[in-house]
Amino acid sequence: MPDAIIEAVRDFNRFYTRFLGLLNKAYLDTPFTLTDARVLFEIGSHDGVGASTLTRELQLDAAYLSRILKRFRGDGLIETKRDPDDQRSQVILATEKGFAQFRELGTRSSAQIAEHFDQLATNEQQAVVGAMQTIRSHLDPTAPSSPAIIRAHRPGDIGWIVQSQARAYTEEYGWDSRFEALAADVASKFLANFDPALEYCWIAERNGINVGSILIANGGDGVAKLRLLYVDKSARGLGLGKTLVEECIRFARSRGYRQVSLWTNDVLHAARAIYVKAGFRLVSEERHRMFGRDENGQTWVLDL
Amino acid sequence: MPDAIIEAVRDFNRFYTRFLGLLNKAYLDTPFTLTDARVLFEIGSHDGVGASTLTRELQLDAAYLSRILKRFRGDGLIETKRDPDDQRSQVILATEKGFAQFRELGTRSSAQIAEHFDQLATNEQQAVVGAMQTIRSHLDPTAPSSPAIIRAHRPGDIGWIVQSQARAYTEEYGWDSRFEALAADVASKFLANFDPALEYCWIAERNGINVGSILIANGGDGVAKLRLLYVDKSARGLGLGKTLVEECIRFARSRGYRQVSLWTNDVLHAARAIYVKAGFRLVSEERHRMFGRDENGQTWVLDL
DNA sequence: CAATTTAGTTGACTCAGTCAAATAAAACTT
DNA sequence: AAGTTTTATTTGACTGAGTCAACTAAATTG
Missing domain, CATH: 3.40.630.30 (Gcn5-related N-acetyltransferase (GNAT))
Structure with missing residues (x-):
């Protein structure tokens, strides 16, 4: 495969790494780290996930996640209970406070994104979103590949x-x-x-x-x-x-x-x-x- | 601006964060961290950069970078000398060994990318690269439009x-x-x-x-x-x-x-x-x- | 020329993230 | 059904990436 393509991809990756870095500043004056935010996001949007799903989905160390969950539990953001179908697993449920934090993080992150996208014209926004869809559909093997x-x-x-x-x-x-x-x-x-x-x-x-x-x-x-x-x-x-x-x-x-x-x-x-x-x-x-x-x-x- | 767009962007960001995580595994069995690699890459591709440029470009803490450079110097990867025009600044030059490492990292990272792109058809690869260009040109005001x-x-x-x-x-x-x-x-x-x-x-x-x-x-x-x-x-x-x-x-x-x-x-x-x-x-x-x-x-x- | 800014270094620290070992339930094997 | 392997989770023990504050020295500003 052509080197020019690989080079272009690496270049984009460098750029997007920096861009994500900018967006992630949203959590700066928040008691959460980036990882915390990712975990909280996942819990908030899929209430009742299992911990093992989280480690897989977010590619986190199980030990690390365990500690994060413990802290969240201590702060009253989540409650955990054993999965009735599998006594090894646990089901994570967000408390009211947890949901509030989840929404707060969402707002901040949205604001950060909006800041970058507000300067674009509507059709530019659509072009960018379309391009994102294109990339994802090709690179994400789990993305539902539409039939030919x-x-x-x-x-x-x-x-x-x-x-x-x-x-x-x-x-x-x-x-x-x-x-x-x-x-x-x-x-x-x-x-x-x-x-x-x-x-x-x-x-x-x-x-x-x-x-x-x-x-x-x-x-x-x-x-x-x-x-x-x-x-x-x-x-x-x-x-x-x-x-x-x-x-x-x-x-x-x-x-x-x-x-x-x-x-x-x-x-x-x-x-x-x-x-x-x-x-x-x-x-x-x-x-x-x-x-x-x-x-x-x-x-x-x-x-x- | 429409929430759907922001949601789509956040969704893509989550996906691409994971994707970058996969690609960065290229450095796993290497003595370099991701940050090391980014620094070495920048030095290798812009031989003779100043340290302050690096902190700005890679958004690193000056103290942190200083330590990284010290280590690189100790390992014989780079040499630094004062900038003759500005005695405060230093110019960083890669040694032969440093360049070799830089090339090695490049190879690994390319291989990692190729692994994902090889499964795609040529026109799909082009669609993805084109989409990346689209995103970048809209989001990066300083995007240098690469020459044809x-x-x-x-x-x-x-x-x-x-x-x-x-x-x-x-x-x-x-x-x-x-x-x-x-x-x-x-x-x-x-x-x-x-x-x-x-x-x-x-x-x-x-x-x-x-x-x-x-x-x-x-x-x-x-x-x-x-x-x-x-x-x-x-x-x-x-x-x-x-x-x-x-x-x-x-x-x-x-x-x-x-x-x-x-x-x-x-x-x-x-x-x-x-x-x-x-x-x-x-x-x-x-x-x-x-x-x-x-x-x-x-x-x-x-x-x- | 004094005051301020910029570049870089060093000491001291912390906390995010890792590794290994342990426990217990589930899922295979034979 | 007993034994073996795998999976989910937790805990102890680290480490080392990254931060903050203080300091030196050169350059710039007014």
């Missing part, structure tokens, strides 16, 4: 197909720019001669980002050409490829084609497995060096 | 050109997919017939993200065709378009072309201004409806 949706192509998508396939296959199989040239040629001809009645391009998209593609072009003679099947690294293993191919076949059948044909290379194992499963049969094979490496080109067909 | 670099195209870039132009012009001018078809056609022919001696494609990139493009194709007869000039919204106003065009002209001149010619549409005001400034003259104009809207197509030429 499959839709017709939109402007830019054809370019994306060329780009992503060229990048991926250059990286994974060492193919050279002639592959991109071929993909671009296929893509541009598809767009130039696009016949909505007999042709289609499907894009799989997740969180607003393209992750897969496939298209059907009219090969004449009742033959539908299946082309440019691609599933991005980030979305493999979800059965997306299979879904895309099935969608294609259904489309081809409904438009009265008698056969679906496709050309691929045997290094693309995952794709081949999908074709086999869908009922395609290998009709011809030839060695070539079109993309700078020795490959086995294969033609597969499926009779409808 | 201009380089030759790499696999995937041609696809990117088609994608980004199609998206942008669809959004901004309401052009339909015929524009993408045209761009894809130009791009694919460029790649298919690429002649390294007389043709070239420049990509402007910032922080690992493509932000601009231009290419020169051989039009025959001593005429260089300038094509697919594009500067992304996020990078406009930096003079990037001008730089790209100048680069093209220089190239065309050096390869012995007698003329540079290009076709554009008059709605693309920014581009037209660049061409005018570069000395191009309008030679013909025609109304057309190639992209679903009434436009004025224009041909411009520059004699070399």
